Amino acid sequence: MDQAYMTYREIRIAENKKRRLKIVRRQRFLVGAVIAILAVIAAFIASTLVTEARSEAVKYKYYTSVTVHSGDTLESLADKYITEDYRDHTSYIREVCGINNLEDADSIVAGECIILPYYSEEFKK
Structure with a gap:
């Protein structure tokens, strides 16, 4: 709808909706970034443990x-x-x-x- 034909209340509702969408996108991005960082850390720890296990031969x-x-x-x-x-x-x-x-x-x-x-x-x- 064109803003010229919208009431003040409708304009405010549309702007609030845009603001909420930005907040949701930002939250999704942060959650994705945290998950990616945790995955990298877990992979690093796993590779370190595997390397140490291989280097220490059981006698x-x-x-x-x-x-x-x-x-x-x-x-x-x-x-x-x-x-x-x-x-x-x-x-x-x-x-x-x-x-x-x-x-x-x-x-x-x-x-x-x-x-x-x-x-x-x-x-x-």
């Missing part, structure tokens, strides 16, 4: 029985079986002594079997 602790040969020491056996999961040779040898009830690291004898721990990323049944 399983196993034990093996080893027969001590002449000339073997716990240091030489530790060199073969130790992994980066242990802080140093001393902590590994201390654990081996605890598992095998050894008084000290020099008390192994050729011919006896001892249990040695090791870590592996492979799951064995």
Whole structure:
């Protein structure tokens, strides 16, 4: 309708309707922007978690029985079986002594079997 033929009340109603439409459009735009920002943040967090999960490989602790040969020491056996999961040779040898009830690291004898721990990323049944 042409404004020339509208009453003051009709003009005011039409302007209020336009103003309400602008407000609704602005609200829809803001809701869409917030949803888009939340989607980007969720995607970033998900990709970060997936990347961290892939970088940290699961390691399983196993034990093996080893027969001590002449000339073997716990240091030489530790060199073969130790992994980066242990802080140093001393902590590994201390654990081996605890598992095998050894008084000290020099008390192994050729011919006896001892249990040695090791870590592996492979799951064995």
